[in-house]
Amino acid sequence: MPYLIITLLLLSPCSYFHVLMAQALMSHYKVNPITRWISHKNKSRYHGLLQLVGGVMVLLGGLGKFSQKDVHFNTWHGRFGVAATFGCAASIVGGLVNFYQPKIVLKKLPPSELRFRHNVFGLLTFTLGMVAIYLGYYSKFFTRHVDNEFIPALMLTTTLVYFLTIIGPTGSLLTKLKYRRQKQQPQ
Numbered sequence: 231m232p233y234l235i236i237t238l239l240l241l242s243p244c245s246y247f248h249v250l251m252a253q254a255l256m257s258h259y260k261v262n263p264i265t266r267w268i269s270h271k272n273k274s275r276y277h278g279l280l281q282l283v284g285g286v287m288v289l290l291g292g293l294g295k296f297s298q299k300d301v302h303f304n305t306w307h308g309r310f311g312v313a314a315t316f317g318c319a320a321s322i323v324g325g326l327v328n329f330y331q332p333k334i335v336l337k338k339l340p341p342s343e344l345r346f347r348h349n350v351f352g353l354l355t356f357t358l359g360m361v362a363i364y365l366g367y368y369s370k371f372f373t374r375h376v377d378n379e380f381i382p383a384l385m386l387t388t389t390l391v392y393f394l395t396i397i398g399p400t401g402s403l404l405t406k407l408k409y410r411r412q413k414q415q416p417q
């Protein structure tokens with residue numbers, strides 16, 4: 231049982247990024263069959279819930295890795311993984327600020343700017359996490375314990391999941407960028 235829990239904790243960043251985060255990022259996507267019928271507010275609730283559940287898994291997985299050995303940041307997989315873990319914590323805070331829009335924050339930034347920044351940093355965090363997973367396929371763990379003929383299939387899956395997931399948030403970011411530019415132009 232302890233082994234199962236430890237394995238789940240160690241694998242959780244990987245499974246979270248692939249499944250939960252991908253689904254969470256697609257929740258505002260117009261053609262998502264699960265969320266297309268619900269209001270924008272409820273899409274955000276669904277998105278936030280998935281990100282919170284998965285985010286906790288990432289942070290626990292990250293903590294598990296930190297407590298495992300003395301040397302960190304010695305591989306590119308590790309460096310990207312750590313950056314993604316911090317990005318994940320920051321995105322959770324940014325998402326909550328975006329959802330609740332506290333007055334103190336609105337005094338400094340308008341809601342459109344909060345949405346824009348959360349979108350940019352969210353995409354960046356997802357990219358870091360997916361790069362970390364991809365680099366993980368070159369690690370000793372994978373090359374030793376996983377059938378080497380199976381690894382290219384995993385790489386392809388990660389690449390496909392990445393590109394299919396970012397379609398919605400990238401489109402949404404481009405719309406926000408257009409709006410931002412229009413606002414900045416002198417009338």
Ligand code: HEM
Pocket residue numbers: 255258259274275277278279281282285317318319321322323324325326328329345348349350351352353355356398399400402403
């Ligand atoms: C790791 C954590 C998170 C990441 C990477 C992330 C990423 C993103 C991205 C990329 C978008 C843009 C999606 C699109 O427009 O198609 C988005 C939207 C949004 N997120 Fe998050 N998010 C995270 C956590 C949260 C949390 C915890 C909440 C709290 C409810 C939240 C609330 C929102 C809201 C309200 C929007 C809609 C903003 C809008 O109207 O454009 N997010 N998120």
